[in-house]
Amino acid sequence: MTKGRVTVIDIAKAAGVSKSTVSLVLQGSPLVNDGTRAKVNAVMRELGYVYNRGAANLRQSGSKSKIIGVVVNDLTNGFFAELAVGVDMVVQSAGFVQFLSNTSENLDRQREVIASMREHGISGLILSPARATEAADLKPLVAAGIPVVVAVRNVPGAKASSVVSDNREGIFIGVQHLVSLGHRRIAFLGGFRDTAVFDERLAGYRAAAAACGLDCDEDLIIDSPPSRAGGAEAIERALSIGDKPTAAVCFNDALAFGVCDGLRARGLEPGRDFAVIGFDDVIEAKTAVPALTTISVDPQGIGRRAAQLLLKQISAGKAEAEAIVSSVRLVVRESCGAMNQPLQERKQV
Amino acid sequence: MTKGRVTVIDIAKAAGVSKSTVSLVLQGSPLVNDGTRAKVNAVMRELGYVYNRGAANLRQSGSKSKIIGVVVNDLTNGFFAELAVGVDMVVQSAGFVQFLSNTSENLDRQREVIASMREHGISGLILSPARATEAADLKPLVAAGIPVVVAVRNVPGAKASSVVSDNREGIFIGVQHLVSLGHRRIAFLGGFRDTAVFDERLAGYRAAAAACGLDCDEDLIIDSPPSRAGGAEAIERALSIGDKPTAAVCFNDALAFGVCDGLRARGLEPGRDFAVIGFDDVIEAKTAVPALTTISVDPQGIGRRAAQLLLKQISAGKAEAEAIVSSVRLVVRESCGAMNQPLQERKQV
DNA sequence: TTGCCAATTTGGAACGTTCCAATTAAAAGC
DNA sequence: GCTTTTAATTGGAACGTTCCAAATTGGCAA
Numbered sequence A, B: 001m002t003k004g005r006v007t008v009i010d011i012a013k014a015a016g017v018s019k020s021t022v023s024l025v026l027q028g029s030p031l032v033n034d035g036t037r038a039k040v041n042a043v044m045r046e047l048g049y050v051y052n053r054g055a056a057n058l059r060q061s062g063s064k065s066k067i068i069g070v071v072v073n074d075l076t077n078g079f080f081a082e083l084a085v086g087v088d089m090v091v092q093s094a095g096f097v098q099f100l101s102n103t104s105e106n107l108d109r110q111r112e113v114i115a116s117m118r119e120h121g122i123s124g125l126i127l128s129p130a131r132a133t134e135a136a137d138l139k140p141l142v143a144a145g146i147p148v149v150v151a152v153r154n155v156p157g158a159k160a161s162s163v164v165s166d167n168r169e170g171i172f173i174g175v176q177h178l179v180s181l182g183h184r185r186i187a188f189l190g191g192f193r194d195t196a197v198f199d200e201r202l203a204g205y206r207a208a209a210a211a212c213g214l215d216c217d218e219d220l221i222i223d224s225p226p227s228r229a230g231g232a233e234a235i236e237r238a239l240s241i242g243d244k245p246t247a248a249v250c251f252n253d254a255l256a257f258g259v260c261d262g263l264r265a266r267g268l269e270p271g272r273d274f275a276v277i278g279f280d281d282v283i284e285a286k287t288a289v290p291a292l293t294t295i296s297v298d299p300q301g302i303g304r305r306a307a308q309l310l311l312k313q314i315s316a317g318k319a320e321a322e323a324i325v326s327s328v329r330l331v332v333r334e335s336c337g338a339m340n341q342p343l344q345e346r347k348q349v
Numbered sequence C: 001t002t003g004c005c006a007a008t009t010t011g012g013a014a015c016g017t018t019c020c021a022a023t024t025a026a027a028a029g030c
Numbered sequence D: 001g002c003t004t005t006t007a008a009t010t011g012g013a014a015c016g017t018t019c020c021a022a023a024t025t026g027g028c029a030a
Helices: A008-015 A017-026 A034-047 A053-059 A077-093 A106-117 A135-143 A166-180 A196-212 A229-240 A253-265 A299-314 B010-013 B019-026 B034-047 B052-060 B076-095 B107-118 B135-143 B167-180 B196-212 B228-238 B253-265 B298-316
Strands: A067-074 A097-100 A122-126 A148-151 A160-166 A185-187 A247-250 A273-278 A293-296 A323-326 A330-331 B067-070 B096-104 B123-128 B148-151 B161-165 B186-190 B246-252 B274-281 B295-296 B323-325 B330-331
Touching: A008 A017, A008 A034, A008 A330, A008 B107, A008 B323, A017 A034, A017 A077, A034 A229, A034 B186, A067 A299, A077 A247, A077 A299, A077 B076, A077 B096, A077 B107, A097 A106, A097 B076, A097 B107, A106 A122, A106 B076, A106 B096, A122 A299, A135 A148, A148 A299, A148 B196, A160 A166, A160 A299, A166 A185, A166 A196, A166 A247, A166 A273, A166 A293, A166 A330, A196 A253, A229 A247, A229 A253, A247 A253, A299 A323, B010 B019, B010 B123, B019 B034, B067 B076, B067 B107, B076 B096, B076 B167, B076 B298, B096 B107, B107 B135, B135 B148, B135 B186, B135 B228, B148 B298, B161 B298, B167 B186, B167 B196, B167 B228, B167 B246, B167 B274, B167 B295, B167 B330, B186 B228, B228 B246, B228 B253, B246 B253, B253 B274, B298 B323
Parallel strands: A067 A097, A067 A122, A097 B096, A122 A148, A148 A160, A160 A323, A185 A247, A247 A273, A273 A293, B067 B096, B067 B123, B123 B148, B148 B161, B161 B323, B186 B246, B246 B274, B274 B295
Antiparallel strands: A293 A330, B295 B330
16 A cells, blocks of 8 residues: 555665665576575565566567467357467466457458557467468568467468468368268368368368269369358258269368258258268267267367467577478268268278 | 667657657647658658557556456356457457456466466456455455456455346246246256355245245255266256156256256156256257257356446546346247247247 | 747656676685 | 685666656747
8 A cells, every 4th residue: 555566676675685686586596695585575475566577578678578469360169269278278387478369350350459469569479360361461570570370270471380280181081981981972062262271171172082083073162151151052052063962071060060951951861861071070069960070170289289389489589480280080970971870881980 | 670679769760859759649649740740650650660568558657558357267168258259349449458368267377367467567357257266366456456347256255346147037037937837846956055156046046936936945956066967966866856856947058968968867858858947058058959948148248348347447547346237038948848838838938 | 029828849757677787795715 | 814706786777658847939919
């Protein structure tokens, strides 16, 4: 209840030392005598001192702010929430705090948020970019020597590190699984064609088709918004072509649910009459009916790895960009129809 | 690519004015001549100036930091993620940024995180407290005159504002609904007895029982961890008593799912042989089988309100504590059995 | 001319820390 | 006893901003 806040000078006065000594104690310097250190610490506790990081950052004007920025495109989505949690885990235990903001896929907001974080002197940024983010959006950051790690979605051309899941491989094993269940006409449904993730997943589809000797009919590749509604729309189009598919790999789980809706609207039961595979393994995937077969990625793991990479770059001063791909795995549930097969066949999967 | 970062003094030199003038421009003061302002702004853009909020905060040593801290107990849980998003929405549009951290229900971590936020000079805190948080944990904050709003869970005895959902009313209407479906033996399952939320919900249960003329048998009140496993355990105990219940209101949705598991393990089908009502309306509630009848609360709305309240208190300098209760509503789905009833009866619900 | 007013602008002194060079105190070497 | 070494401490100058009181304009009435 003194006038203002209690500063290092107040501590110094009360402990009978100089402010410099108090500062040394604060930084855990070995130069200071144990007795003095104890005394100073005692006084600090007594007076209820709280460290002013702002002032400290000002002086040691560098990347020592102990703040790392985290910007995600959709925190409502459990996937990205998990990502943020993963980041928080490693960031917190390294004594940093995280500035977290949500852009809701809005590029302008993303710019604002990043600018604001710069003003606050973040020492690094982890970004799960909003759709259509360009390298130019990250340019000022990297130019200022602030390490940036993009996660989940790549930003083409950006000179930043990245941690993304193995999109190509994921769709590849999905298609492979469907082929092993006897499907030959397999559609690739959903997603925006102008995104890097789409490209990678489509590449996986093409590679699998080639590997399994399927003819890769362009009619079977259908883009649409990666949402539930987009899924219903996509399956509608897929079933309107001449030589109909009997199975589909979907851009993500939300879209796969929409595909299930669309199938039912046509009187087809997903998992029995048509095989569906999603991507992401969101939390609802296992409780939905039918339970969704999907490609599981580990968002929390991606978050952790992104944070580790960022911290490494921060402490290294300046490291060159590094790209990590996080592996994925197929989770077989009901929507692919595998559960309908006789047991001896299922064991082969 | 000059030596260090570009400061207000660099701008002043380049624009041929004094640093004070630049500062005035920065703050949008009406004192400065339009021509000068334009000139300064141009130079700032040209030199790539970035505002140093840390330095500013240092001078105007007050609650002007434009940072608000948000601490949630479990970001993995979609409920709290939504809360954070709600907060972010209003906080961002007020020109603040949010420091978000996750405590994972860990009290020590919560303390660390709050301390860290204080060091960074947050101008307010929104806290969804970890279990067993005590008023003492918030004491230093409020003593320092930092506005605090607790959300979702109340902290008994804390001199802080709060935004919580109407727990009492929620369980009340849940029980009432079950009674309207003909149930007389209704259990209250799950939750930790030492929490404020438990008390409120139990009070709702008791009030509804009294209002509907049920005999409120203490055997029907069973506490357990509010998790899926805890639900299975709770229903097990509930069905082992002499005069078995035919329905249950559950502490939350996760627990309700566990109750469904436990019922099935006993050969009972939830929704047909036993009515189950959850609380929270998590995202899986509508896709589960049977779809869960539950009390819907609006976490994003709570977040928004909490943020608005906090901002109000920040700008007001010092306002006294205020308590907001956020209303809830019953979402009737399948697990309560209402869908099995003839249509004319359902309309009464 | 002189004085006065409004409109702009400005130099320093903060803010709370860290860092540097310099100082002091005590111990050690000759 | 005198220098040298080591250990511990210290004052003052930064850091980049805001704020205050004061100064500089130009116009305009007396």
